[in-house]
Amino acid sequence: MLDGLVGDLERSAWYRGQIAHTANRPGSTAQHATATISAPFRDELDRRGIELYRHQADVIEAFRNGKDAIITTPTASGKTLAFNLPVLAALHDDPKACALYLYPLKALANDQLQKLVALEAACDLQLAPATYDGDTPTSSRARIKRTSRIVLTNPHALHQYLPWHHQWARILSHLRAVVIDEAHHYRGVYGSNVAFLLRRLFRIVDHYGGKPQVILSSASIANPETFARALIGRDATSINEDGSGRGEKRVWFWDPLVDPTRSVTSQVASLLSFLTGRGIQTICFTRTRASAELIAQSASQDGAPEIASYRAGYLPEERRSLEHGLRDGTIRGVVSTTALEAGIDIGGLDAAILVGFPGSLLSAWQQAGRAGRGTAPSLLVFVPFENPLDRYFFSHPDDFLGRTRERLVVPLGHPRQQAGHLACAAAELPLPEAELTPEETELAAGLCAQGLLASTPRGYVYRGLRRAHEIVSLDDLSGETIRMVCGDRLLETMDPVRARRDAFPGAVYLHRGETYIVDRLDLDEGLVVVRKDKPDYYTTSLRASEVEILAREEIQSHAHHALEIGRVRVTESFLGYKTIHADRTVAVHPLDLPLHIFETDALWIAFPEGLTDLTPEHLLGSLHGAEHALIAMAPILVLCDATDLGGVSAPLHPQIGAPTIVLFDDASEGSGLSFALFEAFDRLAERAHTLVRDCPCTLGCPSCLLSPRCGSQNEPLYKPGAIRILELLARNPETPEAVR
Amino acid sequence: MAKIDRSVGWLAEKARAGSSAEHRTTTSSQQAVPLEDAFPGAVADPSGVLTIDDHPPLSPLDIDRAAVTDALHAELRLVYGIGARFAAGLREDGYTSIPALNDHPRWGSASSNLLKRWGIPPDPTAVYRTLDRWLSSADPLHLRALGLLPIESLLFFDLETLGLGGSPVFLAAVGRFVGDEFRIRQYLAPALGAEVALLERMKAEIRDASALLSYNGKSFDWTVLRERLAYYGLPLHETPIHVDLLHHARRALVGRVPDCHLSTIEEHVLGIGRSNDLPSAEVPIHYTAYLETGDASYLVPIVNHSKQDLISLVILLKYLLRMAADA
Known part of the structure; x- marks a missing residue:
């Protein structure tokens, strides 16, 4: 079906040669293995004609050997079966054993429940699996607590239920397995909240004598072991070799700039109707719902058959009818926001179009994985936007297709967050001082002084007048929380740093693919008021930061520069904001927001001997350009958005006394990004160097050095100097001298 | 230290939000009153729990013991399978008591099984299990069936805590009739470390x-x-007979009181006026003030408040029993 496609496309009147290059990711044959599983499961697999893949067998064996495991094989490789089999087998062998499944979203828990119910029935087990969350009717709650042996819930609900642990004594004392599916959702500050929550859960389970093993399942990531260790606080065996057979993946790198007369949207619509018109079932992923609808609409006008659009927040019936239509082929194409990226059962399609790089390879391949049936070849079209990350992957197919994935960072050092979870833990069971780290002991003493904990012979006891679990919410990033509301609906909560940055009055704000306009930001009240709208522009705030270094934690000395990491104080001022239409600034508006001062983690690169081969007039422009490129490439290494990092460059930093580039975590108390980038800095510098060096422009362009959110409007920038600096940083001597 | 303050300060602020806790604690410049002066005659045991005894003048409790069995037998709905509709029909057919059903072709075996399960005289635990299963918890039979039990074994109880769910219990009051006297015993935790001992005393009382x-x-x-016993790893497995007068007051006094707070019922129905009483909402604030200042004079109104709750409970029970008997 895919053969001869390029030829057909070349004969299309609208095609202007946008396919800049193509690549093939070869297919693989399935690798099977056997595992010890009890009779009802073996029979069921035989009935369904399933032969276990090697990675599935590995998970089963790891579990049987008493190990925790993390499985990170790609979408549609049978991860669900891989963890359901050993868990259900354990529950089959011990008639009292129970399991807890944790899902980031209620909808995903409900999908999993259907699978468990089916498997339970097929294997003739009586486990009464049930979801238990805010939607569970009161009339079913007692029965679930009394009889269910598998409970599926989400972190927010679990947080609320932990203090009522005695009602769950049966399950907790026989808890055999904890399954954490879609674990890649638990990253950054939210991830560390979940990590603390899991430690609280394990402490309670331990109190009841339960001895659960943990299985984590996640999209492919660079650091499964360290991620698992941070999230669950114990070591897990990593299973990441995909043993399921894959069809060949043909990849087109589509350059929309080749035809400047037509917008990206309109080109994608033509491509979509071209593909679906040839019977190629296609899914197209966009960043916003507005563009999803636009593409679907204009593809239909092009005469494309049966194109649907999809977004988050659809009712279950609507979603099921779409899934059904895609499976039985009555729907030939779908344009979606990231909502269809995970956990939804639409079977394999023939082609996927990625409109814009979705921010991470993790997401990109979750999306690409939606295309591909068994070992038949499938097509992936990547259509980049005009920004450094998109253009980098566009011009570096090897990085796009390679096995490298981002790291997931779970920062565990937030004292505010730790204090909140300590208070909750002390409200769940007395917290003996012997269980605490020195840092926690200090925090506990502070909580006692504030009248929240009391020190008793049994340990610390919570004594606040309001419930600990009510004042600590999992969305509460650092204690100061801004709530974003639309009408009377709460959309999300955010850190004040982020609220100022992204939710200033007048800002266009994107939430789960929907666009909103901010009407009001009230920092005292902790409130952002937005309304739904479909503007044809986006906005970005212009900020200037000053960074004061408070403490150094580690220094790496190199021949011509030193790489340092530590604590800083950032003073951020807001200069205004820009509205941007079709990648062009149409207006700059003033913005009246107070200075914001916060402490965070940062890494900085100092050139103690100066940069003698750069003239003084070019020095700042060179540092500034290198700073932009480093920030732009950070999402390649660590799962983050480039806006999660801030940067400042100085030809002579007053504290360092030398030319310096500072990159800092743009969140109060830090988000762990600087530390993760410090570890992988040579690779970051290498990517940034390649990006700028290989960009055909001469002065710096939106695809390499220009940043739309630069506080100084991208002034000054000096590309040759930036290349020189990045080359210096990338040419990393093999043995850096580490000084603590 | 500044860092610690910053890290925990936000929690303390949120914990205080919506309560008026701050201003009370700082007002006491006067001499702190020690516990033994605030509660003369109270006894502290080695675990630290302070026991305060009192016996307020209350007339003896009298429950009509003879009529209980008849009242139970008259409620046909207690037989498995008989709902309101069947019960009405059966009464029309002349079946006015459960024993009378023993020969009934359809309900005979169910009614004789029930009576066998209850025994003679009826076993209170078995009876209450039946009542809890088939009747609303506000049905007056729950009250009348107390007549199956020795008056001296009934335990009136009330707890004072630092807040709603999940917060420590610092005062527990129990009351029981001994002869003609109503004896109140209060267990007070002078520090939160004594809570676990207080809870264990309550467990023994129950x-x-x-x-x-x-x-x-x-x-x-x-x-x-x-919840608090489970918090200390001391699960409570018993489910004793428990009659909650709120359920009965709600049903019996509907339309006669604006709400069902105990204090409202005291005022509108029982004719009890509390003078200088501490409002319930201020109880945790006073205890917190005591913890922070060590001034036991903050505890006196709490202890009196809890004592009055127990006395009102007895008066309300008598009132509701009279209504049940009259009905």
């Missing part, structure tokens, strides 16, 4: 009682007691 009486105790006091 073990010795045949039934519990409370006001809103089914949703609150009993739940809190179980």
Whole structure:
């Protein structure tokens, strides 16, 4: 079906040669293995004609050997079966054993429940699996607590239920397995909240004598072991070799700039109707719902058959009818926001179009994985936007297709967050001082002084007048929380740093693919008021930061520069904001927001001997350009958005006394990004160097050095100097001298 | 230290939000009153729990013991399978009591099974299990069936806590009739470290009682007691007979009171006026003030408040029993 496609496309009147290059990711044959599983499961697999893949067998064996495991094989490789089999087998062998499944979203828990119910029935087990969350009717709650042996819930609900642990004594004392599916959702500050929550859960389970093993399942990531260790606080065996057979993946790198007369949207619509018109079932992923609808609409006008659009927040019936239509082929194409990226059962399609790089390879391949049936070849079209990350992957197919994935960072050092979870833990069971780290002991003493904990012979006891679990919410990033509301609906909560940055009055704000306009930001009240709208522009705030270094934690000395990491104080001022239409600034508006001062983690690169081969007039422009490129490439290494990092460059930093580039975590108390980038800095510098060096422009362009959110409007920038600096940083001597 | 303050300060602020806790604690410049002066005659045991005894003048409790069995037998709905509709039909056909059903072709075996399960005289635990299963918890039979139990084994109880669910219990009050006297015993935790001992005393009190009486105790006091015992790893497995007078007051006094707070019922129905009483909402604030200042004079109104709750409970029970008997 895919053969001869390029030829057909070349004969299309609208095609202007946008396919800049193509690549093939070869297919693989399935690798099977056997595992010890009890009779009802073996029979069921035989009935369904399933032969276990090697990675599935590995998970089963790891579990049987008493190990925790993390499985990170790609979408549609049978991860669900891989963890359901050993868990259900354990529950089959011990008639009292129970399991807890944790899902980031209620909808995903409900999908999993259907699978468990089916498997339970097929294997003739009586486990009464049930979801238990805010939607569970009161009339079913007692029965679930009394009889269910598998409970599926989400972190927010679990947080609320932990203090009522005695009602769950049966399950907790026989808890055999904890399954954490879609674990890649638990990253950054939210991830560390979940990590603390899991430690609280394990402490309670331990109190009841339960001895659960943990299985984590996640999209492919660079650091499964360290991620698992941070999230669950114990070591897990990593299973990441995909043993399921894959069809060949043909990849087109589509350059929309080749035809400047037509917008990206309109080109994608033509491509979509071209593909679906040839019977190629296609899914197209966009960043916003507005563009999803636009593409679907204009593809239909092009005469494309049966194109649907999809977004988050659809009712279950609507979603099921779409899934059904895609499976039985009555729907030939779908344009979606990231909502269809995970956990939804639409079977394999023939082609996927990625409109814009979705921010991470993790997401990109979750999306690409939606295309591909068994070992038949499938097509992936990547259509980049005009920004450094998109253009980098566009011009570096090897990085796009390679096995490298981002790291997931779970920062565990937030004292505010730790204090909140300590208070909750002390409200769940007395917290003996012997269980605490020195840092926690200090925090506990502070909580006692504030009248929240009391020190008793049994340990610390919570004594606040309001419930600990009510004042600590999992969305509460650092204690100061801004709530974003639309009408009377709460959309999300955010850190004040982020609220100022992204939710200033007048800002266009994107939430789960929907666009909103901010009407009001009230920092005292902790409130952002937005309304739904479909503007044809986006906005970005212009900020200037000053960074004061408070403490150094580690220094790496190199021949011509030193790489340092530590604590800083950032003073951020807001200069205004820009509205941007079709990648062009149409207006700059003033913005009246107070200075914001916060402490965070940062890494900085100092050139103690100066940069003698750069003239003084070019020095700042060179540092500034290198700073932009480093920030732009950070999402390649660590799962983050480039806006999660801030940067400042100085030809002579007053504290360092030398030319310096500072990159800092743009969140109060830090988000762990600087530390993760410090570890992988040579690779970051290498990517940034390649990006700028290989960009055909001469002065710096939106695809390499220009940043739309630069506080100084991208002034000054000096590309040759930036290349020189990045080359210096990338040419990393093999043995850096580490000084603590 | 500044860092610690910053890290915990936000929590303390949120914990205080919506309560008026701050301003009370700082007002006491006067001499702190020690515990022994605030509660002369109270006894502290080695675990630190302070026991305060009192016996307020109350007339003896009298429950019509003879009529209980007849009242139970008259309720046909207690037989498995008989609902309101069947019961009405059966009464029309002349079946006015459960024993009369023994020869009934359809209900005979169910009614004789029930009577066998109850025994003679009826076993209170078996009876209450039947009542809890088939009748609303506000049905007056729950009250009348107390007549199956020795009056001296009924335990009236009430807890005072630092807040709603999940917060420590610092005062527990129990009351029982001994002869003609109503004896109140209060267990006070002078520090939160004594809470666990207080809870254990309560556990023992409950073990010795045949039934519990409370006001809103089914949703609150009993739940809190179980939760706090579980918090200390001392699960409470018993489910004793428990009559919650709130349920009965709600049904019996509908239309006669604006709400069902115990204090409202005291005022509108029982004719009890509390002078200088501490409002319930201020109880945790006073205890917190005591913890922070060590001034036991903050505790006196709490202890009096809890004592009055127990006295009102007895008066309300008598009132509701009269209504049940008259009905």
